[in-house]
Amino acid sequence: MDIPIGELSRRTQVKVPTIRYYEQIGLLPEPARTEGQQRRYGSAEVMRLNFIRHARELGFEVEDIRELLALSADPDRPCADADAIARRHLVAVKRRIAQLKALRAELERMVEDCRHGRIGDCRVIEVLADHGQCRRDHTRAEPPRGRMSK
Amino acid sequence: MDIPIGELSRRTQVKVPTIRYYEQIGLLPEPARTEGQQRRYGSAEVMRLNFIRHARELGFEVEDIRELLALSADPDRPCADADAIARRHLVAVKRRIAQLKALRAELERMVEDCRHGRIGDCRVIEVLADHGQCRRDHTRAEPPRGRMSK
DNA sequence: TCTTGACCCTCTAGCGGCTGAAGGATGTAG
DNA sequence: CTACATCCTTCAGCCGCTAGAGGGTCAAGA
Incomplete structure (x- = not known):
């Protein structure tokens, strides 16, 4: 080796x-x-x-x-610390999933309501322009900083 | 104004x-x-x-x-393009949710199996050291590039 | 032994989407 | 006219890589 x-x-x-x-x-x-x-x-x-x-x-x-x-590197120490790191991360993953589900719901509504006509009547553009049209409050759902996936 | x-x-x-x-x-x-x-x-x-x-x-x-x-800016054009952008994004969000669910399952298993003893016996460390212990294949679940949330 | 060429080295810059700070100029209320 | 909140530009940093330039090294075959 x-x-x-x-x-x-x-x-x-x-x-x-x-x-x-x-x-x-x-x-x-x-x-x-x-x-x-x-x-x-x-x-x-x-x-x-x-x-x-x-x-x-x-x-x-x-x-x-x-x-x-x-x-x-230290097999005799209690594993509470390792456990805590994993739990903390699990909480973050769960929170992120919840955020993304809210986004998904909003996007699905936008896309379903689109009547495929002119931009002037488009739900997609309309909803983006006016936050009041959203059912859920996703204002806390801060967007990903990096890219969504490759 | x-x-x-x-x-x-x-x-x-x-x-x-x-x-x-x-x-x-x-x-x-x-x-x-x-x-x-x-x-x-x-x-x-x-x-x-x-x-x-x-x-x-x-x-x-x-x-x-x-x-x-x-x-x-162009309200008379058909909204197919706007629609396509929203749909494409929706697909990406769905994919990301699926990835994160796989991660969540693996993390839950790690944390539940931890018997809170010594590091030497810790499931968390063990699973990380040996990918073969995972039930699901999350090798495609590429990690987020940015931070998970604030 | 020499040559080829696949690999390796360091260094630097760039990705996305901001965020903060330094050091100075401006605008406005009292 | 002064105080001070706000504004300006410029640059550097965040995360976790990734890519490229411009060169050096190593091992196998002739």
Whole structure:
């Protein structure tokens, strides 16, 4: 086990620049290097990076992952902290689902009411122009900062 | 109606730097200015900014909003284009809800199975370390790029 | 041994959609 | 005429990457 970054990338499905980025922000330790300054990794890094990837897939933020990694290094401590992080994240996911459902309802109403005529009569444009036409109050449903999906 | 940017901000609930940002990216037209270069707005801008804010609350991306604004300026054209934008967005919202539900299920399982003992036995850490423990395949459920909510 | 070419390096900038701060100018009420 | 709230421009930062430029290294085959 003395693999270059490309091989680590293949095994973990994490892109090469992302691996370097994780090193930069301290999620991955600085690895050994060859004489020519190329990174060489072992199986510990494969496991750690799989952990990170999996946590990201589950939507944990990097700061949470940092904590979870620190906790996992210390198997005798109580797992209340890890538990708390997961619960906190679960609450955030549930809240986000609720927000999106409110948006979905409003969008469905807009689209169903559209009589496919002129813009001047379009429900879509009309509703956007006048918030009073909404049944639900989604003013708290703050939009996603990043992109909705790929 | 000849209001400064702070008053526009108060009336639309859009923050001052955000208004200037919208001007910069061309969502809002360049307004009239006083001799001392301060922006002055009229009721058209209040309406336009309300439209933008409402569309953002519904999760439309800026590019979509740009198109919706262009369409709304032209009331005699058919509303098929506006309709299509809304439908496309609705599909994205539905997909995102489905992804988040898969995450929620996995997180609930992790948290419920936690026996509140040592980290070494913690389900939370265990599941993160070993993707094989997941029932569902959430590998396609790409994480949010921005923050989950405020 | 030399050459090829696939890989690797660092550095920097950009994505979306804002948000905040620095440092200074303006507008208005008293 | 002064005080001070508000305005201006400019730039940097947030998150979590991702891509590109411009070069260096490594290993296999001739």
